[in-house]
Amino acid sequence: DPPTVLVAPNNVSVAANTVAKLRCLVVAEASAMTSLVVDWSRAGSRFDVARPLVNSSRIAVIESRQVSAVDKTLIIRYATESDSGEYVCRAAYTTSGSSSGISGLKSTWLIVSNMPIVLRLLPDVRRLNYRRNDTIRIECQVESGQRGVQLNWWRMSTGQLVSTTGILQIARAEPQHAGVFQCRPETASRNASFKSAEPQHAGVFQWTRDGVKKRVPPAVQAVPANLMAYYGTNASLYCAITAGVPKPRLVWQRLSTPTTASNVTVVESGGLRIHFLATETTVGEWVCLAKNEAGTAEAKVQVSIVPFIKIDATPSPVLVKLSRPVEIECRIRGQPRPTIVWTKDGEAFIADASIDQDGQRLRISRAQVRHSGNYRCTAENSLGSMSKVINLVVGQAPKPVKPLVGPNKLVLYEGEARELHCNATGIPNPIIQWRHNGSVRSSSGSVLNIRTVTVSSAGRYNCSASNQFGATTILFDVSVVSKPVIVPPTGLVNSKKLVKLNDSLLLDCRLFDSVRSDLDASLEVIWLKDGDPIDGRVIDVVQNSDGTKSLLIRRASLADSGKYMCIASNKAGSDSILIDVSVIYSPHATSSQVQVLRRSAGQDVSISCNVTDGVPPAVFTWRMNPAVSSARSSSIGSPDSSSRIKLSTDRKVLTIKRLVASDS
Structure with missing residues (x-):
């Protein structure tokens, strides 16, 4: 709701060179006081309402704050006629240094003029009978109005200035002194001369001689011209006689009815001051009526009342748990005593609520969600109304x-996209915040999207769901599994592995620690031989503790030679290693008997080496007389085509052409 702005008095009239005070009272919600800004500005074609008045040599802006009200007073020292105009008090709520658009304002008029100066005479006489040679002394003083003026006595019949001291004194009175004398206040100009104050309101002194009376019609001035009073405070109006012979009789009237003497005071100068308690019965026009034998005069004052209503409400918002009792209160003070009306979200009917007899407390025995809303208490009397809003x-x-969507312990695979779900209920709907290893993560509510899982995605995820009534936390422990990487086995040369015939052979397929079989249910390790899965009935498959598999060949046979491949895979990817296994054995003779060949000289002979090849393939070397020491034996190489001795391509067959005796 916009703040309530009251300005007192509604219109202000002051004399030039005096102090003008404009007061602004702003009533607002106590919870919004910190954001409430109140300022005075001057309206008109040459001024901008949005530009507030600030302290200067002549202007002072004073502010005082209470729980739910701000009193802002604008003071203008040495007021001049150029200060006259409309002034605006504006109150607005601000947000981050700028106006929220919720504001209220009230204007008042300031009139600066040479206000009527009320004079008094000592002695207080308006007609004087004298005798010749009497000593006459009349002093003129300023009772109210502008100070610092010069009081001059003038003789009305001749326009003669007879005194500039404010004292009319005649040492020896003569008949020619009879007449009308007037005391005039006059202000100093810049050249130190004097000019009459406008408008003129002077004390008139009438001399008569020999009982001859001269009559002057009355003139009166009411101060202030308009009065705005706070309800229940003491107020007063003053009516001053500014002219009249004989002395006028004064009476204050309201609604054409004279006031009683009990609240009227006659001041020394003959003016009349009335005192009253500001209530709704004193609102309206008051008239000061002056009457003498020469005529009547009147001065009017408009009286208005600022209503007094104060509400002390339960601080908003009020939080209550579901099914619990709740009570909200608006403690009301005001004169006249206000009535109280409760509404909820603009509706007069409030379900399940009970209201105390005095109307100041509203109770709900079992609060439900439907009871949430804005409760407004409105206090109203004959002079105005005020309201407060309490949010329940x-x-x-x-x-x-x-159950939760997924377990609290999660295994994610590197490279995949995953979502973490954090579902929580609450009234009102809770606000979800995610943290990863203590750092805040941006998310779309209850779902945390991990677009690409990396090793750094592992750790503890904290999901906090909170509202005004509390908070709860859900924890997720996340492990990240990378694709498997196989550790190269030892003893390989160019991916080759040799094993002797009938020896045992163990082929390992181990993984780096980035993959743990206890976390990775998708891990699969298989062995292939020459592209086909290995039959565990032929070759032992050993299951390792880390989830991998090794191959055990207990007695290597020639059939075990081949290309073995280990493939490890999971949801993140795969890796493989190839091992070329060769079963090796030494060459050996197929017959243990010594072969004896007999040939005649000149014949050709072919000799075969009856030895198995072996793995790896054997290198055949022919020697002549191998039984003799190596120093005496000779090796038969690969003779050229012109030689009598030739070797087959595989060097297993030796052919000798045209045998001679030395070939034996």
């Missing part, structure tokens, strides 16, 4: 939804 929030603390 019925709810409950967040709690996680069971």
Whole structure:
């Protein structure tokens, strides 16, 4: 709601060179006082309402704050006629240094003029009978109005200035002194001369001689011209005689009815001051009526009342848990005593609510969600109204939804996209915040999207769900599994592995620690031989503790030679290693008997080496007389085509052409 702005008095009239005070009272919600800004500005074609008046040599802006009200007073020293105009008090709520657009304003008029100066005479006489040679002394003084003026005595019949000291004194009175004398206040100009104050309101002194009376019609001035009073405070109006012979009789009237003497005071100068208690019965026009034998005069004052209503409301918002009792209160003070009306969200009917007899407390025995809303208490009397809004929030603390979507311990695979779900209920709906290893993560509510899982995605995820009634936390422990990487086995040369015939052979397929079989249910390790899966009935497959598999060949046979491949895979990817296994054995003779060949000289002979090849393939070397020492034996190489001795391509067959005796 916009703040309530009251300006007192509604219109202000002051004399030039005096102090003008404009007062602004702003009533607002106590909870919004910190954001409330109140300022005075001057309206008109040469001024901008948005530009507030600030302290200067002649202007002072004074502010005082209470729980739910701001009193802002504008003071203008040495007021001049150029200060006259419309002044605006504006109150607005601000947000981050700028106006929120919620504001209220009230204007008042300031009139600066040479206000009527009320004079008094000592002795207080308006007609004087004298005798010849009497000593006459009449002193003129300023009772109210502008100070610092010069009081001059003038003789009305001749326009003669007879005194500039404010004292009319005649040492020896003569008949020619009879007449009308007037005391005039006059202000100093810049050249130190004097000019009459406008408008003129002077004390008139009438001399008569020999009982001859001269009559002057009355003139009166009411101060102030308009009065705005706070309800229940003491107020007063003053009516001053500014002219009249004989002395006028004064009476204050309201609604054409004279006031009683009990609240009227006659001041020394003959003026009349009335005192009263500001209530709704004193609102309206008051008239000061002056009457003498020469005529009548009147001065009018408009009296208005600032209503007094104060509301002390339960601080807003009010939080209450579901099904619990709740009470909100608006403690009302005001004169005349206000009546109280409660509404909820603009509706007069409030379900399930009970209101105390004095109307100041509203109770709900079992608060439900439907009872949440804005409750307004409005206090109203014959002079005005005021209201306060209390926001009631019925709810409950967040709690996680069971079962959770997925376990609290999660295994993610590197490279994949995953979502973490954090479902919680509460009234009002809780606000979800995610943290990863203590750092805040941006998310779209209850779902945390991990677009690409990396090793750094591992750790503890904290999901906090909170509202005004409390908070709950859900924890996720996340492990990240990378694609498997196989550790190269030892003893390989160019991916080759040799094993002797009938020896045992163990082929390992181990993984680096980035993959743990206890976390990775998708891990799969298989062995292939020459592209086909290995039959565990032929070759032992050993299951390792880390989830990998090794191959055990207990007695290597020639059939075990081949290309073995280990493939490890999971949801993140795969890796493989190839091992070329060769079963080796030494060459050996197929016959243990010594072969004896007999040939005649000149014949050709071919000799075969009856030895198995072996793995790896054997290198055949022919020697002549191998039984003799190596120093005496000779090796048969690969003779050229012109030689008598030739070797087959595989060097297993030796051919000798045209045998001679030395070939034996």
